[in-house]
Amino acid sequence: xAMKIPFYALFALLIPLAHAQQPVAPDVLxxxxxxxxxxxxxxxxxxxxxxxxxxxxxxxxxIVPHFNFNRMTRIAMGRNWRLASPEQQKVLAxxxxxxxxxxxxxxxxxxxxxxxxxxxxxxxPEDTEVSVRSEVKQSGSSQPVAIDYEMEKTPNGWKVYxxxxxxxxxxxxxxxxxxxxxxxRGVDGLIKSLAAKNRQPERSKGGxx
Amino acid sequence: xxxxxxxxxALLLAGTLAGCATSGGNPADPLEPLNRAVFRFNDAVDxxxxxxxxxxxxxxxxxxxxxxxxNFFSNLEDVWISVxxxxxxxxxxxxxxxxxxxxxxxxxxxxxxxFASDLGLQKHNExxxxxxxxxGVGSGAYLVLPILGPSTVRDGFGLVLDTQADLVFRIDGVPxxxxxxxxRGISNxxxxxxxxxxxxxxxxxxxxxxxxxxxxxxxxxxxxGDPPREREEPDDEPTK
Numbered sequence: 001x002a003m004k005i006p007f008y009a010l011f012a013l014l015i016p017l018a019h020a021q022q023p024v025a026p027d028v029l030x031x032x033x034x035x036x037x038x039x040x041x042x043x044x045x046x047x048x049x050x051x052x053x054x055x056x057x058x059x060x061x062x063i064v065p066h067f068n069f070n071r072m073t074r075i076a077m078g079r080n081w082r083l084a085s086p087e088q089q090k091v092l093a094x095x096x097x098x099x100x101x102x103x104x105x106x107x108x109x110x111x112x113x114x115x116x117x118x119x120x121x122x123x124x125p126e127d128t129e130v131s132v133r134s135e136v137k138q139s140g141s142s143q144p145v146a147i148d149y150e151m152e153k154t155p156n157g158w159k160v161y162x163x164x165x166x167x168x169x170x171x172x173x174x175x176x177x178x179x180x181x182x183x184x185r186g187v188d189g190l191i192k193s194l195a196a197k198n199r200q201p202e203r204s205k206g207g208x209x
Numbered sequence: 210x211x212x213x214x215x216x217x218x219a220l221l222l223a224g225t226l227a228g229c230a231t232s233g234g235n236p237a238d239p240l241e242p243l244n245r246a247v248f249r250f251n252d253a254v255d256x257x258x259x260x261x262x263x264x265x266x267x268x269x270x271x272x273x274x275x276x277x278x279x280n281f282f283s284n285l286e287d288v289w290i291s292v293x294x295x296x297x298x299x300x301x302x303x304x305x306x307x308x309x310x311x312x313x314x315x316x317x318x319x320x321x322x323x324f325a326s327d328l329g330l331q332k333h334n335e336x337x338x339x340x341x342x343x344x345g346v347g348s349g350a351y352l353v354l355p356i357l358g359p360s361t362v363r364d365g366f367g368l369v370l371d372t373q374a375d376l377v378f379r380i381d382g383v384p385x386x387x388x389x390x391x392x393r394g395i396s397n398x399x400x401x402x403x404x405x406x407x408x409x410x411x412x413x414x415x416x417x418x419x420x421x422x423x424x425x426x427x428x429x430x431x432x433x434g435d436p437p438r439e440r441e442e443p444d445d446e447p448t449k
Contacts, residue, residue, distance in 0.1 A: 103411040110403040143332045146434055167429025167436065173421040177413050180234050193413055 023157040027121040029066065030132045030149050030160075034116060037062055041111050048109070055105035063104070068152065068159040069097040075162065076174040084187045092187075095194035100170070102198065114138055128153040131164075237351050238420060244353040248416050251358060255398075260405075263398035277321040279400060282393045283332065284313045284320025285376045292374070293335035297343045305330050334430055337374075338367025342431035351420055359423040 024032075040058060041047055047055045073093040074081050084092060119133040129152050135144040150162035163170045181190040234241060267275070287310045294303035309325035309332065317324045326332060341363050342348065349362030360368065372378055377389045412418035428436050 099411070099413075103407060106410040107403075107407045110406065143334060166426060167434060168422045168425045173418060173425065174413075176235050176421050177417045180417065181413070183234075197413055 023153065025121070026123075026130050026149075026151045026153075026158040027118060027132045029158055030134070030151075031118055033062060033066060034134075037108075038111075038116070041108060048111070050109045052102070052105045052109050055108045056101055059101050059104055059108070064097075064101065066158075066160055067097075068154070068161045069093050069100070071152070071159075071161040072096065072100070072171050075171045076178055078175055078179065080179060080182050080187070083182065088187050088191065091191055092194070095191060095198060096174075098198045099194060103170075117144075130158075234417075235351075235420070237348070237424060239350050240352065244351065244420075245416055247353040247355055248419075251353065251356060252415070254356065259394070259398050260402070263395050263402060266395050267399045267402060275396065275399065278392065278396050280313070280317070280323045281320045282377075282396065283323070284310060284317065287313070287332070288376060289371065289374045290333055290335045293337060293340045294333065296337075296340045297335070302333055306333055306335075333433075336364075336367055337370040338364030338427070339431050341367055342427070348424070348427065351424065359419060361424075361427070364427065 037058065040062075044054065044058075047058070070093050073089070073096045076096065077084070077092070081089070115137040117135045117137070119135070121130065121132060123130040129150070132149040132151060134147050134149075136147055137144045145166050146164070148164040149160050150164070151158045151160050161171075178190055181193055185192070238244065270278075287306050291303045291306035291310065294300070294306055309330050312325045312328070312330070313320045313323055316322075323332075338361075346363050348364065352360045352362060352365055354360050354365065354368075357368070377386070377393065380386050380389065408415065408418060408422075
């Protein structure tokens with residue numbers, strides 16, 4: 001039976017190995033994912049009309065695999081991370097991920113024709129942490145918005161652990177909210193707040209539902 | 210001038226109060242209870258009046274016209290931006306921003322078209338609060354100003370000068386003056402409609418979310434997009 005396995009199937013086994021040895025450069029990765037997602041957005045009338053569910057599916061399949069949500073949650077928790085048990089840490093990372101994905105899908109459903117420029121990567125080949133810088137030109141405003149992706153090298157390729165929009169870190173912006181929730185209601189209180197927020201109906205395009 | 214004096218007095222008072230108030234959460238926000246009250250007021254006014262009008266404006270006025278209106282006000286701003294560049298010793302930028310005004314006011318027909326950006330003269334973001342920050346003035350306590358929104362003691366003082374230097378403020382004739390003010394306000398709010406819907410979705414507590422985002426944004430602007438790195442994970446340890 002073993003003889004019937006086609007020869008080329010062996011290459012399929014080699015591909016993951018090759019991938020692990022030679023990860024795609026971080027700037028190339030960000031650019032290719034963004035271009036792929038933008039191409040889908042431009043065609044998808046549902047997402048343009050404010051279908052955040054469909055936008056969330058797009059994010060789940062195309063974007064989520066390239067993010068390190070565990071580290072994002074750790075940064076947002078700061079010194080409180082140690083107060084949480086391993087079980088709580090797992091739930092926190094899961095809830096925070098859901099919140100970020102939902103936020104991102106709201107942003108995507110607002111997407112209109114925007115031009116994205118990438119700045120040259122300032123990094124040495126041996127660097128394990130880099131920022132990939134881009135600028136988004138919006139219609140109606142002459143000042144472009146800077147979007148920076150903070151990335152780390154892992155055995156599974158480069159992963160994003162923070163996104164900065166106009167210098168504002170998506171992750172550290174949550175730090176004070178998390179700290180005050182924990183101060184008032186403990187780690188479980190924070191988990192409850194996150195879960196409650198994630199159960200709320202998603203906001204439709206352009207503001208209050 | 211009377212208005213400027215009143216704002217100054219209010220800011221001084223806020224600064225003094227900040228000195229004796231006990232801090233609950235963020236040390237940058239000793240006036241949190243007062244700020245929260247003003248924030249709630251602003252949010253209510255925004256929800257009841259400003260946002261609906263901005264939405265109406267966006268649905269009625271065609272995109273091309275909205276961009277033109279936005280550009281017109283942006284061109285007027287560039288004059289004061291170039292002055293602030295020079296005040297910070299950034300002469301190259303000051304020259305670029307002044308050239309923007311010259312180009313856009315003439316070829317861009319009173320600023321309606323942003324020709325300069327197409328020519329590669331990028332718009333910069335400066336105001337007097339940033340100039341003070343550039344020279345090392347700390348931001349002081351976080352303040353939420355009525356209607357105007359998030360600020361700090363330093364940026365509030367900056368705003369007094371920004372208002373004096375505002376070309377729209379200089380225009381005589383109350384009806385014209387007020388119409389321009391209102392149009393600019395609505396145009397700015399309309400440009401922020403998408404951003405505010407993202408904040409609504411993102412924030413667990415909108416007040417703290419906006420405060421943190423605002424303080425980071427100002428710090429980033431003072432350093433022209435390249436602030437010194439902060440430690441991101443205090444007490445962090447490698448995890449498996």
